[in-house]
Amino acid sequence: MGAIKAKFSAPGGVHPAYHKDLAAEQPIAEMPLPASLVISMSQHLGKPATPTVKKGDTVLRGQVIGEAAGFISAAVHAPTSGTVKLVAPVPTAAGPRATAVTIEPDGEDKWIDGMAPCPDWRQLEKKDIVEKIAAAGITGMGGAGFPTHVKVSPPPETAIDTLILNGAECEPYLTADYRLMVERAADIWEGALIIAKALEATNIYVAIEDNKPLAIAAMAEAMPEQAGAAHVVALKTEYPQGAEKQQIFAVTGREVPAGGLPLNVGIVVENVGTTLAVWDAVVNGRPLTERVTTVTGGPVAKPGNVLARLGTSSADMVEFCGGTSSPVAKIISGGPMMGFAQADMSGPTTKTTSGLLLLGPESVHAYESMPCISCGRCVGVCPMNLMPNELSQFLEAEDYETAEAYNVMDCIECGCCAFECPAHRPLVQHMRRGKAQVMLNRRKQ
Amino acid sequence: MTMVIQTVLTIGGAGLVCGGALALAARFLAVKEDPRVAEVDGILPGANCGGCGYAGCAAYAEAIVLEDAPINLCAPGGAEILSKLAGATGQTAQMAEHKVAIVLCGGDVENAPRKFDYNGVADCQAAHTTGGGDKACPYGCLGYASCSRACPVGAIEIVDGIAKVHPDLCISCGACVRTCPRALIKMVPYARKIHVMCSSRDKGPAVKKACKVGCIGCTICAKLAEDEAIKMQGFLAVVDYDKELDNDAVIEKCPGKCIVRI
Numbered sequence: 001m002g003a004i005k006a007k008f009s010a011p012g013g014v015h016p017a018y019h020k021d022l023a024a025e026q027p028i029a030e031m032p033l034p035a036s037l038v039i040s041m042s043q044h045l046g047k048p049a050t051p052t053v054k055k056g057d058t059v060l061r062g063q064v065i066g067e068a069a070g071f072i073s074a075a076v077h078a079p080t081s082g083t084v085k086l087v088a089p090v091p092t093a094a095g096p097r098a099t100a101v102t103i104e105p106d107g108e109d110k111w112i113d114g115m116a117p118c119p120d121w122r123q124l125e126k127k128d129i130v131e132k133i134a135a136a137g138i139t140g141m142g143g144a145g146f147p148t149h150v151k152v153s154p155p156p157e158t159a160i161d162t163l164i165l166n167g168a169e170c171e172p173y174l175t176a177d178y179r180l181m182v183e184r185a186a187d188i189w190e191g192a193l194i195i196a197k198a199l200e201a202t203n204i205y206v207a208i209e210d211n212k213p214l215a216i217a218a219m220a221e222a223m224p225e226q227a228g229a230a231h232v233v234a235l236k237t238e239y240p241q242g243a244e245k246q247q248i249f250a251v252t253g254r255e256v257p258a259g260g261l262p263l264n265v266g267i268v269v270e271n272v273g274t275t276l277a278v279w280d281a282v283v284n285g286r287p288l289t290e291r292v293t294t295v296t297g298g299p300v301a302k303p304g305n306v307l308a309r310l311g312t313s314s315a316d317m318v319e320f321c322g323g324t325s326s327p328v329a330k331i332i333s334g335g336p337m338m339g340f341a342q343a344d345m346s347g348p349t350t351k352t353t354s355g356l357l358l359l360g361p362e363s364v365h366a367y368e369s370m371p372c373i374s375c376g377r378c379v380g381v382c383p384m385n386l387m388p389n390e391l392s393q394f395l396e397a398e399d400y401e402t403a404e405a406y407n408v409m410d411c412i413e414c415g416c417c418a419f420e421c422p423a424h425r426p427l428v429q430h431m432r433r434g435k436a437q438v439m440l441n442r443r444k445q
Numbered sequence: 446m447t448m449v450i451q452t453v454l455t456i457g458g459a460g461l462v463c464g465g466a467l468a469l470a471a472r473f474l475a476v477k478e479d480p481r482v483a484e485v486d487g488i489l490p491g492a493n494c495g496g497c498g499y500a501g502c503a504a505y506a507e508a509i510v511l512e513d514a515p516i517n518l519c520a521p522g523g524a525e526i527l528s529k530l531a532g533a534t535g536q537t538a539q540m541a542e543h544k545v546a547i548v549l550c551g552g553d554v555e556n557a558p559r560k561f562d563y564n565g566v567a568d569c570q571a572a573h574t575t576g577g578g579d580k581a582c583p584y585g586c587l588g589y590a591s592c593s594r595a596c597p598v599g600a601i602e603i604v605d606g607i608a609k610v611h612p613d614l615c616i617s618c619g620a621c622v623r624t625c626p627r628a629l630i631k632m633v634p635y636a637r638k639i640h641v642m643c644s645s646r647d648k649g650p651a652v653k654k655a656c657k658v659g660c661i662g663c664t665i666c667a668k669l670a671e672d673e674a675i676k677m678q679g680f681l682a683v684v685d686y687d688k689e690l691d692n693d694a695v696i697e698k699c700p701g702k703c704i705v706r707i
């Protein structure tokens with residue numbers, strides 16, 4: 001079966017240089033166990049998990065080391081067997097500290113006798129699938145890290161008719177999802193069928209940007225016959241086609257209401273990496289203990305796509321990729337548009353680390369922020385139809401009420417406005433700060 | 446000519462009708478304000494700092510007259526305003542202890558390194574939420590002057606990369622305390638001069654890595670200070686301002702050099 005072309009494309013968007021050629025043709029390489037793993041209890045959106053191990057405990061791979069602390073939270077599992085060396089707060093990729101468990105691997109990598117494999121998942125009930133996903137600690141692996149078991153158990157009065165697999169990977173430099181689609185298409189499809197069964201969704205779309213013809217071909221070829229209404233959709237190549245609401249519009253023409261969720265329009269979007277993790281959890285009974293991360297950028301000697309255990313430090317991953325061959329000026333966890341700049345390479349891989357990007361001095365510029373010149377380019381590129389120019393000025397004046405009235409809360413922080421701004425204004429930072437303050441004010445009321 | 450007369454009559458007539466309506470409204474819809482509120486409002490300094498806990502001086506004046514709010518809440522006014530308020534209201538009250546703000550961090554440019562170059566919005570909240578702040582110490586003053594901008598009287602200055610309060614200018618309104626994303630600013634009695642200038646709750650080795658003048662939690666000062674005037678809160682020595690402390694030994698013996706006399 002072939003792919004269909006998307007009929008729509010969300011408003012706005014930009015065309016950054018993609019630089020995907022650095023790592024796109026590198027097959028996924030499994031990294032050997034590092035000397036130590038630091039597993040954060042806050043790898044997802046929602047409450048951090050509660051550690052269930054203490055210093056000196058021995059753990060097996062797949063053993064729960066952090067319990068979900070509530071419904072919007074996710075369990076954390078030991079990525080290998082070994083000894084717990086430390087339970088202490090460490091900084092997360094975004095900055096604030098969270099408790100983390102440090103494990104020294106014993107090298108045996110012995111699995112715990114945990115969840116049973118279930119190759120005939122078609123016999124499972126809806127709630128059994130959701131339970132397995134929750135027990136495996138799966139969260140969205142595209143970036144935000146929303147717990148997957150919450151996504152696949154919508155309220156009973158909400159009917160979900162469509163599942164979209166997000167394989168757009170519109171972030172420059174990143175190729176982890178691309179490699180997964182090329183190499184593991186059949187498993188991803190089976191994962192999609194499992195999620196669709198849990199949701200009782202009848203339509204499945206795989207959305208991929210049209211600059212990834214190999215992934216489109218691989219997913220189309222592996223499309224299972226019993227899938228019903230399943231399609232591979234080729235999206236126009238444009239950042240941010242991978243953003244949930246923009247993708248829903250591009251694929252189905254449905255618009256998620258302001259402040260609403262995809263399930264309000266009967267849709268659930270799952271990243272392809274997440275879908276593969278669901279397949280692994282349900283079919284093989286293996287909780288989420290590893291992920292594919294693109295290690296790339298000019299200074300990396302041999303950029304590639306690394307299958308690494310959660311908790312592997314950035315330094316170890318760069319070492320695995322041949323170290324650095326030129327000076328590093330900036331370290332980013334994630335992609336250049338939405339990733340988080342890091343102060344050093346000590347940060348551990350988490351469930352949401354889609355990339356590790358090193359940039360040399362030639363690609364990093366410390367711009368001076370200037371006053372808005374009212375050119376309106378940010379308004380033109382905003383995929384949410386917001387007015388970043390106006391908003392940033394309200395927020396500079398700390399006028400949070402007006403910013404809220406101008407829908408600052410709908411900002412998806414994609415960075416198109418800041419990318420386009422000729423005055424180099426830190427627009428996304430203004431939005432982030434504004435959103436945090438509006439949330440705080442709402443909670444006070 | 447007719448047009449001139451017509452115009453004068455029309456405009457004049459409209460003026461008379463509206464004027465009459467306003468005169469009636471002023472008589473029958475008048476808001477009766479307690480004259481004492483205006484009197485008390487006149488006494489208050491008019492800084493509208495909010496330190497009393499009310500929205501501004503007018504709101505506080507109303508609260509004093511109509512809700513019997515205590516008259517000693519106006520810190521900027523001090524004893525002089527208090528005695529005038531006592532005269533106007535007949536209430537008697539003691540002035541609360543004169544408190545001033547202090548930024549409990551001594552990690553200036555020289556002593557506390559930065560872990561990366563921050564090139565974003567020049568605001569402490571924004572810097573604090575970007576990679577956890579550019580200062581190596583996750584507790585230290587970031588120096589992006591949010592408190593200084595919040596201060597209604599310009600009593601806070603950024604010196605060598607950290608905020609410093611000028612105690613003689615501070616009107617103890619507490620606006621800075623509410624702005625600091627790292628909760629470094631405390632209100633302390635004006636008369637007290639010895640302070641632990643550190644707010645890091647990390648263990649000693651981590652503090653030493655991040656700052657040359659941090660509290661390493663050695664507990665020497667807590668043992669030297671009489672009557673538990675310095676107490677350990679985890680790995681941080683904290684001055685108990687309710688107790689007397691005038692002991693230069695704690696300053697001399699502090700290995701982190703974070704106890705100072707200001």
